[in-house]
Each structure stands twice: as structure tokens, then as C-alpha cells.
Amino acid sequence: MTRLLVTATVLSSAWAQSGTEVPSLTISTVxxxxxxxxxxxxxPQVDVPPKQDWCPSDIFCAGQLLQTVNVANLYIDPKTFVDKPTSQSPSSVAxxxxxxxxxxxxxxxxxxxLDFVDTEFKGEGTELEALPLPEFNANPAFLGNxxxxxxxxFAQTVNGFWTQLIRGTNSSTLCxxxxxxxxxxxxxxxxxxxxxxFREQYYWDSFWIVEGLLQSELFDVVNATLQNFMDELDTIGFIPNGGRIYYLNRSQPPLFxxxxxxxxxxxxxxxILDRALPLAEKxxxxxxxxxxxNITSxxxxxxxxxxxYSVNNxxxxxxxxLTDYVTANGDPTNSSTFTGLNLTQRSALYAELASGAETGWDYTARWVRGLxxxxxxxxxxxxxxLRDLEVRNTxxxxxxxxxxxxxxxxxSLxxxxSSRASSHLESASRLQAGILDVFWxxxxxxxxxxxxxxxxxxxxFTAANFYPYWSxxxxxELLxxxxxxxxxxxxxxxSVRMVMERWNGTFPSSFVDTGLQWDAPNAWPPHQYIILSALRALPTNITSSPPISASNSSSSSFSLVPTDQLGLTESExxxxPLAPNQNSSTSGSAADINFVKGPTDNQMTVVNGGNPQGDQEGWAHTLERELANRHATGGxxxxxxxRLSDQELNVTQSQNNTGNMFEKFSNLDIDSAGRGGEYTVQAGFGWTNGVLLWVASNYxxxxxxxxxxxxxxxxxxxxGVGSDTGSSGSGSGSGGNDGGSGDGNDDNGAALSSRKMGLWGTVVLAVVVGLFA
Structure with a gap:
């Protein structure tokens, strides 16, 4: 069934409208x-790993204290402990x-x-403070688009979310x-x-955050973000993964x-270029x-x-x-599985795990030997x-x-x-030749x-396939x-066309369901941005034709995918899901549950795929429109x-939604947060907000x-299975899960998700989705 409109709760406090008051920042006390x-x-514990030169702390870096606290497994998320400042001097704690x-x-x-941690450490995140946002504009120009x-x-509501995510270093509590x-x-x-x-500034997240901030006309915040990265290039020599000392051995996709x-x-x-250009060179x-x-093709x-990516670790x-420790050594509480690797093997695995984190895709079948x-x-x-990781070989x-x-x-800057301009263009040309020769x-x-x-x-085959077009x-052969x-x-x-016609959500990281968070069914906002940008980058002379139809009426959109492109058969x-314990057909035209004819015979679209632009739309613009219109709702x-009544929201099990923007969503259920990974699904969420606002502005x-x-x-x-038709109006509840639970409840609302929604999800895939409820 089609879901309804994604809705959101407008921030009720004054600072959400003016940005001049400081929101309260709740310090976690897990x-x-x-x-x-x-x-x-x-x-029992294995031997403590060697001290890492890049992380010298005896408390927050590799050593007996960190290992022992983690073996005690006090917190669901190991990051909780290393984000807690000490309440005493380091020597006293040691x-x-x-x-x-x-x-x-x-x-x-x-x-x-437990007593040691409670006595010697404060709450995680106490070194940070929420800040006012005096330049906040509740009605930025992009809304006119x-x-x-x-x-x-809805977009105006999301625009107000920046006021909840602005931070600064709290000098009064800084150690x-x-x-x-x-x-x-x-x-x-x-x-x-x-x-x-993710309570610190992060590297590659900031690219999509910046895209959204620019739409929101928060130019001073963007400048400040860049200044922070330039400070790190000045003092550290590179931009680390995030704003903690335990990230000092790795970076992230370089988007500064x-x-x-x-x-x-x-x-x-x-x-800004007087300072920025030398640091960009650095x-x-x-x-x-x-x-x-160096690679020979x-x-x-x-x-x-x-x-x-190759991290020294x-x-x-x-x-x-604890996650890495168990991966290398087995479960320390179960002697039958506590059969670890030797020291050399452990060291190599730890380097792979850190390298995987540097990619931003931690983790995915992309990095697993055999998959x-x-x-x-x-x-x-x-x-x-994950012992089979080969990130450094990839x-x-x-x-x-x-x-x-x-x-x-x-x-171009x-x-x-200038000689610099020509030199960089030559470097780009060489790199382009390598990309086409080695990867295409x-x-x-x-x-x-x-x-x-x-x-x-x-x-x-993964969403990484679309990055060259974006660049x-x-x-x-295509020109x-x-x-x-x-x-x-x-x-x-x-593959984009197939996703639009076959599943309820947007484009997944891969089509292999491994349980890893950067594989199916998870769909991430940055990937939707890249795919849309890739389509926008194509020259008009190859994008103006209408979509090609399947070879016969009994074939699915999979038949349009080149042989072996996905590395999977259609049945794989x-x-x-259409209903509990019931999936759609895996082959033939019945697999394309969202396909509908467009306004003319030569134009096709998908359920709730947005506002078609007539016969001259072209296949690429059709895909952009459809991808930009994935959405959900419930608030x-x-x-x-x-808001819909509880009785109505209960149909899609959405009555308890908390109204969060999630970091990832499900390709199978536009109402669902993503699943898998090393931590529970995170709400917020910076890059989701950014992609959503970019989509609203451009589409x-x-x-x-x-x-x-x-x-x-x-x-x-x-x-339990909704129909494809009905009245427009307030919508059904979206579904994401409630912002703190883990796997995203893929079955939530599945009985009513035999059709994709439309509206908006920002491409963001529904990111918007469930956003607020």
C-alpha cells in the first residue's frame, strides 16, 4: 500500500524559531x-596489545585499563566509556x-x-556544550523552490533541526x-x-551536513566547520575520522x-582561500x-x-x-569459543578493522574475501x-x-x-585514466x-559504482x-530503475544481505545524493530519450540490467515483504510491485513517484524524480x-514513533530504520538532514x-495489505524505529508496505521517513 505523507513535529521551543536561545544539552548518563x-x-584475557604510538593515553588507548573495562562489558556501546572524561587526575585514575x-x-x-568507572569518570560528552544559532533563518530561500x-x-521543519545539533567545546569543563x-x-x-x-565533529559526515547548511543559509557555521578542519590540518597534518584522540590513526573519505x-x-x-589552499595541498x-x-592494469x-585505505594499527x-577483541579472540565468557588468533594474526586483523572504519563503510561485503x-x-x-576482511587489498x-x-x-579555486591550476588538472587527468582503465x-x-x-x-556491485559519474x-562507450x-x-x-520498481525503499549499499550495515537492505542518504548527482552529471544528449521498456511484458526490470552486472541472479x-511471512515474486513482471504507466504510453513511472514533467522528461530525469520522492510519515x-489517530497509526505499527531522522533506512520498508552494524540505529541525523534539504532545494x-x-x-x-489507491491527505505513520532500538524492525508495518510511498523522502530515502512521528 502507499503510505502517507511524511510529517514532522515543528520544534516548539523558541530557539527552534529564532536560534538565539541556547538549547539544553542533555549529558548522557548511560x-x-x-x-x-x-x-x-x-x-580471562589475552595479552594486552602493544601501545600505539599515535594514541599515547594510558586510559583511553590500548592498555590494561581499557581492555579490562571493556571485558567487563559495562555498556552496550563500547564508545560510551572512552567518551567519559576522568573526574580525577590521570595519574590518580591509573x-x-x-x-x-x-x-x-x-x-x-x-x-x-563498575565502582571504579562510576567513581573515576564523569558522564560522556561533558566537554561539549550546545550553542545558540543567531543566524538561523526559519524561511531560507530554497523553500521557494x-x-x-x-x-x-516538512522541509521547513527539518531546516529547524540544525538548532538541535550545534555544538562547541565547553572550556569550563575541558580537561x-x-x-x-x-x-x-x-x-x-x-x-x-x-x-x-556521534557527539563530535566527523569528517565525511560533514560534507552532507555542509550541503544542508548551505541550503539553510547558515554560512557562518559552514565557515566554522572548515576552520576546524583547517586547524586539524595545521596541527595534526591530516583530518582524522572524528574529534577524538582514538581516531588519530585514520582519516575518512577526503571531502574537505x-x-x-x-x-x-x-x-x-x-x-578563506588564503589559509585554505595551502592546507588543501597538505x-x-x-x-x-x-x-x-601503484597498480599495473x-x-x-x-x-x-x-x-x-590502509591504517597502521x-x-x-x-x-x-570489545567488538574488535571478540572478533579476534572469540567470546571471553565462553571458553569453548574463546579460541583466538595469534599475535601476528590479531595485529593484521586490527589493521583491517581500522582500515574498514576509515572507509566510512564499516562494514560491508565489499571488504570480505569470498564475498x-x-x-x-x-x-x-x-x-x-570479519576475520576475512581485506580492506587494505581493496x-x-x-x-x-x-x-x-x-x-x-x-x-578551479x-x-x-596559475601553475597550480594546470598541475592539478594534469593530476586529475592521470587519475581519470586510471579509474577508467582499472575500475570500468x-x-x-x-x-x-x-x-x-x-x-x-x-x-x-555497490553504490560506489556511481561515484565516477558524480566526479x-x-x-x-556511453558517450x-x-x-x-x-x-x-x-x-x-x-539498477536504479530496478530498485525504484522492485522495492519499497531507496538504493541499498549493495544487493547482498550479510547483516553488515553497509549492505542490503540498508539504504544510506549519502548514496542517494551520489546517485542523484551522477544522473545530473550526464550530458543531455544521452539522457533525453524515454526509458527503454523490458523486452516483453512478462519480464521484470531486472531484464534491463546488463548480464552479471550485479553479480547475482534474479532469484538471489x-x-x-508484502505481508508477514509473505514476499513479492522474485522474478517476472510481478516482481515490479511499484511499476505503473506514466501519463503517456511512452512514459512510465512508479507509485507515488512525484510530479512527472511531461513527454520530454527523459529517462534520467524520470529516475531522479522517482528517487527524490521516496518518503514516509506518521507525525x-x-x-x-x-496527526492520524492512534487507531490508524496502529495499522502500520507507527503509533509509538519518536519523530527522529535516522542515519540509515531500509530498502525493503520505507518506514523502517536500517539495521545491523556495531551500534544501535542513531537518530539526529546530520547527513540525513543535509541530503533532505538539498533534495528539497534541487527537486x-x-x-x-x-x-x-x-x-x-x-x-x-x-x-493487512493496503490498496494502491485512496484519498490524499494526512498520512499513515511512518515507521522508523524509535531511535534507540537496534535492528530497525524490518517487519514493522510490512503488512502495509506492498507499495512504495512517494513523497518525499528525500530521496533521502525515506530518510525522511519516519522521521517524525
């Missing part, structure tokens, strides 16, 4: 809950720990460790390393946090130059020095300098210590684990596309006749990662003006849209309130 009885002795259990802390009881009144009201110690890297300027456990370019382009403020040099590798024999990540290079029709490995197409775009955009597969019409172990392309790299041009170029994007694709917009004319059914009548008539 209650510790030991994993065993308080008097029980801690389980001395108290060493004295536990008659100077044998590794054999202490769970209660002793949004035609639909309900969509506009100096003498009286107390903290893992925080203090920042000198205002910043926006993603939300939830692109944030800088967007800021200068939108604001015209070139004064970052590029860091990546070239520390993350480049198997097809051309040419050698190219390309980039991969031989200990568990402090923020995920990333599986041949079509081969059976999947009978068993695999040369990712998206990372190289990001760096290519960095060179192009940095060149210099005077056109002209038979499958897709880009794939390259594997240093096998010396060939991996076979797994302006379009293979020659040639021949009779087969349309078949090729539409084939390259046929995830099924779309209300004061004075605009009333406001095609965003359309969905056609919504009468939930109660539909449920009664179809026994």
Missing part, C-alpha cells in the same frame, strides 16, 4: 549494566585502577570495575591532562554533530576540498604519501597511481574495543566473518573518484593561468573495486552516438497537517504529496 553477577570475577583487587585488576570482579505545500512545511583527562580533540569553532553516539569549493561557490567568499600530499599504491599494461579500536570476488552462479561461502573506486574530483575542484568494466557497464590480492576487479568521469548508445547508458543505470535478490505539522518542483489510502478501510478490506 547506566552501566555488567554482563555477569556483580561478585563474579572477570573472564593508580586507583592498578590497585584494584590487590594490584591484580585484570582479575577483579565486575562490581569492582518547493511547490507542494505539505512538502514545503587539561593534569587535573583530568579526556579523549576529546578540542575545536576552536562551532560545529554540527551527526547525532546520537569539496566542502571548501561548495562554500566559496555559494557565498563568493574567497578570503591534505592531498598526505593521501599521496600514506594511501597511494591487467587489461592495458599501464601503471597507475591509485589510492586505498595493531590493537582494537578504542571506541569499539567481494564471488563469480555469478557460484554458491556463497558457507561461513565467513582499491576502492569511490575513494579514487573523490580524489579525482578534489583535483578538479582545487584547480586557483587563477586559471565495458562488458558489465559498471565500475568495480580492484583487488590487489587477485589482481583483478572484484565482482560485487564527471563518463566512459566513452558514442551510435544506435546502441541508449541501451548502454540506460543499462549502466538500470532480496525479496520485498504532524502544526497548523498544516494533523522542489517534482516533489509531490503522495496519494494516500484510508488505512482502516484498506486494512479491513485486504486483511
Amino acid at each position: 547506566v552501566a549494566s555488567p554482563s555477569a553477577s556483580s561478585g563474579a570475577t572477570l573472564p 593508580s586507583t585502577f592498578s590497585g584494584l583487587n590487590n594490584n591484580a585488576p585484570q582479575n577483579a570482579t565486575f562490581q569492582q570495575i 518547493v511547490s507542494d505545500s505539505l512538502v514545503k512545511a 587539561n591532562g593534569v587535573q583530568c583527562e579526556s579523549s576529546l580533540i578540542p575545536l576552536n569553532h562551532t560545529f554540527v554533530v551527526p547525532g546520537g553516539r 576540498i569539496q566542502m571548501l569549493h561548495r562554500y566559496v561557490t555559494v557565498t563568493g567568499d574567497r578570503s 591534505e592531498l600530499t598526505w593521501w599521496l604519501t600514506n594511501r597511494s599504491v 591487467p587489461s592495458s599494461g599501464q601503471t597507475h597511481t591509485l589510492y586505498h 595493531s590493537a582494537p579500536r578504542p571506541e569499539s574495543y 567481494n570476488d564471488r563469480s555469478l552462479n557460484d554458491s556463497f561461502p558457507s561461513s565467513w566473518s 582499491v576502492p573506486v569511490d575513494l579514487n573518484s573523490i580524489l579525482h574530483r578534489n583535483y578538479v575542484l582545487l584547480s 586557483y587563477p586559471s593561468n 568494466n565495458s562488458t558489465k557497464l559498471a565500475f568495480y573495486d580492484f583487488n590487489l590480492r587477485t589482481q583483478r576487479q572484484n565482482t560485487i 564527471g568521469i563518463i566512459p566513452e 558514442r552516438d551510435t544506435s546502441s548508445t541508449q541501451e548502454r547508458v540506460q543499462g549502466a543505470f538500470a 535478490l532480496p525479496g520485498q 504532524s505539522i502544526p497548523n498544516v497537517l494533523p 522542489g518542483n517534482v516533489l509531490e504529496s503522495p496519494n494516500c489510502p484510508d488505512l482502516l478501510a484498506s486494512a479491513q478490506a485486504e486483511g
Whole structure:
């Protein structure tokens, strides 16, 4: 059934409207809950890993204290502990720990460790403070681009969310390393946090946050964000993963130059370049020095300098210590499974785990040996684990596309006749040649990662395939003006068409359901942004034709996907739930549950796919419109849209939604938050808000309130399966889960999700989705 309109609760406090009052920042006081009885002795431990040069703290970095506290398993999320400043001096804390259990802390009881943490540490996040947002504009100009009144009201609500995510370093509670110690890297300027456990400034999240801030006309906040990154380049030499000392051995996808370019382009403020350009050069040099590798192409024999993620690390990540510890050693509370790796194997695995975190995709089948290079029709490995990671052996197409775009955009920030400008364009040209030579597969019409172990392309198809197009790299096969041009170029994007017609949500990270959070069914806002941007980057001479139809009426949209492009047969694709214990067909036209004819015979679309732009729309614009219109709902917009009754919301099990923007959503259920990963689904959420506002600004004319059914009548008539038709109006409850639970309840509302919603989800996939309830 189609869901209803996504709605949101307008922030009621004054600061949400004016931005001049300081919102209260609740400091987390997660209650510790030991994993065993308080008097029980801690389980045995493996040897403590060596101290890491990049992380010298005896409290928050690899060492006996950190390992022992983690083995006690006091918190659901290991990050909780390392974000707690000490309440005493570091030497006092270390001395108290060493004295536990008659100077044998590794054999202490769970209660002793609990008492130690409660006494010696303060609440996580106390070094930060919420800040006012005096430049907040409740009616930024982009809202004028949004035609639909309900969509506009929703976007305006999300625009107000920045006031909840603005932070600064609290100088009055900041530790100096003498009286107390903290893992925080203090920042000198205002910043926006993603939300939830991510209470610091993060690197690649900030790119999409900046996109949204620019739409919201919060230019000072964008400048401050860039200044913080420049401070880190000045003092650290690179931009770390996030604002904590335990991130100092790794970066994230390098998007600083692109944030800088967007800021200068939108604001015209070139004064920032005096400081920024030398530091942008410094970052590029860091990546070239520390993350480049020479690859000889198997097809051309040419050698190219390309980039991969490769972190120097031989200990568990402090923020995920117990997770990594168990991955390497087994469950310490179960002697039958506590069969770990040897020291060399553990060190290599810890480097892989940290490298996986540097990618931003932690974790995915992309990095798993046996999953990333599986041949079509081969059976999947009978068993695999994160011990099979080979991140450092994987040369990712998206990372190289990001760096290519960095060179192009940095060149444009210099005077056109400068030697720097021409030098960066030459670097971009070389990198583009390498990307096309090493990653592009002209038979499958897709880009794939390259594997240093096998010396060939991996076979797994992921959303990373679209990054080269976003960076302006379009293979020659797609540009040639021949009779087969349309078949090729539409084939390259046929997976997007398939997702729109086959599933209720937006584009997943991959089509392999591994349980890892960067695989199916999870759909992430940044990927929807990249896919939309990739479609926008295509030249109009190859995008103006109408969509190609399947070869016959009994075929599904899968038939339009080039052979072996996805590395899966159609029957291996995830099924779309229609009702409890019932999925849609996995093959044939019945699999395309969302397909409908467009306003004319030569135009097709999907259920609630937005406002078609007539016969001249073209296939690429059709996909953009459909992807930008994924949405859900369940809340209300004061004075605009009333909340549905509990009886109606109960039909989709949405009556208890908390009204959160999540970091990820489900490809199978637009109402559901994503699942899997090392931590519970996070609410907030910075990059979700940013992508949503960008979508509203760029696609406001095609965003359309969905056609919504009468939930109660539909449920009664179809026994839980909604119909495709109905009256428009307030909508059904969206579904995400309640912001703190883990897996996102894929089955929530499944009985009513046999159709995709429309409206808006910001492409963001529904990100919007469930947003507020």
C-alpha cells in the first residue's frame, strides 16, 4: 500500500524559531549494566596489545585499563566509556585502577570495575556544550523552490533541526591532562554533530551536513566547520575520522576540498582561500604519501597511481574495543569459543578493522574475501566473518573518484593561468585514466573495486559504482552516438530503475544481505545524493530519450540490467515483504510491485513517484524524480497537517514513533530504520538532514504529496495489505524505529508496505521517513 505523507513535529521551543536561545544539552548518563553477577570475577584475557604510538593515553588507548573495562562489558556501546572524561587526575585514575583487587585488576570482579568507572569518570560528552544559532533563518530561500505545500512545511521543519545539533567545546569543563583527562580533540569553532553516539565533529559526515547548511543559509557555521578542519590540518597534518584522540590513526573519505569549493561557490567568499589552499595541498600530499599504491592494469599494461585505505594499527579500536577483541579472540565468557588468533594474526586483523572504519563503510561485503570476488552462479561461502576482511587489498573506486574530483575542484579555486591550476588538472587527468582503465568494466557497464590480492576487479556491485559519474568521469562507450548508445547508458543505470520498481525503499549499499550495515537492505542518504548527482552529471544528449521498456511484458526490470552486472541472479535478490511471512515474486513482471504507466504510453513511472514533467522528461530525469520522492510519515505539522489517530497509526505499527531522522533506512520498508552494524540505529541525523534539504532545494518542483489510502478501510478490506489507491491527505505513520532500538524492525508495518510511498523522502530515502512521528 502507499503510505502517507511524511510529517514532522515543528520544534516548539523558541530557539527552534529564532536560534538565539541556547538549547539544553542533555549529558548522557548511560547506566552501566555488567554482563555477569556483580561478585563474579572477570573472564580471562589475552595479552594486552602493544601501545600505539599515535594514541599515547594510558586510559583511553590500548592498555590494561581499557581492555579490562571493556571485558567487563559495562555498556552496550563500547564508545560510551572512552567518551567519559576522568573526574580525577590521570595519574590518580591509573593508580586507583592498578590497585584494584590487590594490584591484580585484570582479575577483579565486575562490581569492582563498575565502582571504579562510576567513581573515576564523569558522564560522556561533558566537554561539549550546545550553542545558540543567531543566524538561523526559519524561511531560507530554497523553500521557494518547493511547490507542494505539505512538502514545503516538512522541509521547513527539518531546516529547524540544525538548532538541535550545534555544538562547541565547553572550556569550563575541558580537561587539561593534569587535573583530568579526556579523549576529546578540542575545536576552536562551532560545529554540527551527526547525532546520537556521534557527539563530535566527523569528517565525511560533514560534507552532507555542509550541503544542508548551505541550503539553510547558515554560512557562518559552514565557515566554522572548515576552520576546524583547517586547524586539524595545521596541527595534526591530516583530518582524522572524528574529534577524538582514538581516531588519530585514520582519516575518512577526503571531502574537505569539496566542502571548501561548495562554500566559496555559494557565498563568493574567497578570503578563506588564503589559509585554505595551502592546507588543501597538505591534505592531498598526505593521501599521496600514506594511501597511494601503484597498480599495473591487467587489461592495458599501464601503471597507475591509485589510492586505498590502509591504517597502521595493531590493537582494537578504542571506541569499539570489545567488538574488535571478540572478533579476534572469540567470546571471553565462553571458553569453548574463546579460541583466538595469534599475535601476528590479531595485529593484521586490527589493521583491517581500522582500515574498514576509515572507509566510512564499516562494514560491508565489499571488504570480505569470498564475498567481494564471488563469480555469478557460484554458491556463497558457507561461513565467513570479519576475520576475512581485506580492506587494505581493496582499491576502492569511490575513494579514487573523490580524489579525482578534489583535483578538479582545487584547480578551479586557483587563477586559471596559475601553475597550480594546470598541475592539478594534469593530476586529475592521470587519475581519470586510471579509474577508467582499472575500475570500468565495458562488458558489465559498471565500475568495480580492484583487488590487489587477485589482481583483478572484484565482482560485487555497490553504490560506489556511481561515484565516477558524480566526479564527471563518463566512459566513452556511453558517450558514442551510435544506435546502441541508449541501451548502454540506460543499462549502466538500470539498477536504479530496478530498485525504484522492485522495492519499497531507496538504493541499498549493495544487493547482498550479510547483516553488515553497509549492505542490503540498508539504504544510506549519502548514496542517494551520489546517485542523484551522477544522473545530473550526464550530458543531455544521452539522457533525453524515454526509458527503454523490458523486452516483453512478462519480464521484470531486472531484464534491463546488463548480464552479471550485479553479480547475482534474479532469484538471489532480496525479496520485498508484502505481508508477514509473505514476499513479492522474485522474478517476472510481478516482481515490479511499484511499476505503473506514466501519463503517456511512452512514459512510465512508479507509485507515488512525484510530479512527472511531461513527454520530454527523459529517462534520467524520470529516475531522479522517482528517487527524490521516496518518503514516509506518521507525525504532524502544526497548523498544516494533523496527526492520524492512534487507531490508524496502529495499522502500520507507527503509533509509538519518536519523530527522529535516522542515519540509515531500509530498502525493503520505507518506514523502517536500517539495521545491523556495531551500534544501535542513531537518530539526529546530520547527513540525513543535509541530503533532505538539498533534495528539497534541487527537486522542489517534482516533489509531490503522495496519494494516500484510508488505512482502516484498506486494512479491513485486504486483511493487512493496503490498496494502491485512496484519498490524499494526512498520512499513515511512518515507521522508523524509535531511535534507540537496534535492528530497525524490518517487519514493522510490512503488512502495509506492498507499495512504495512517494513523497518525499528525500530521496533521502525515506530518510525522511519516519522521521517524525
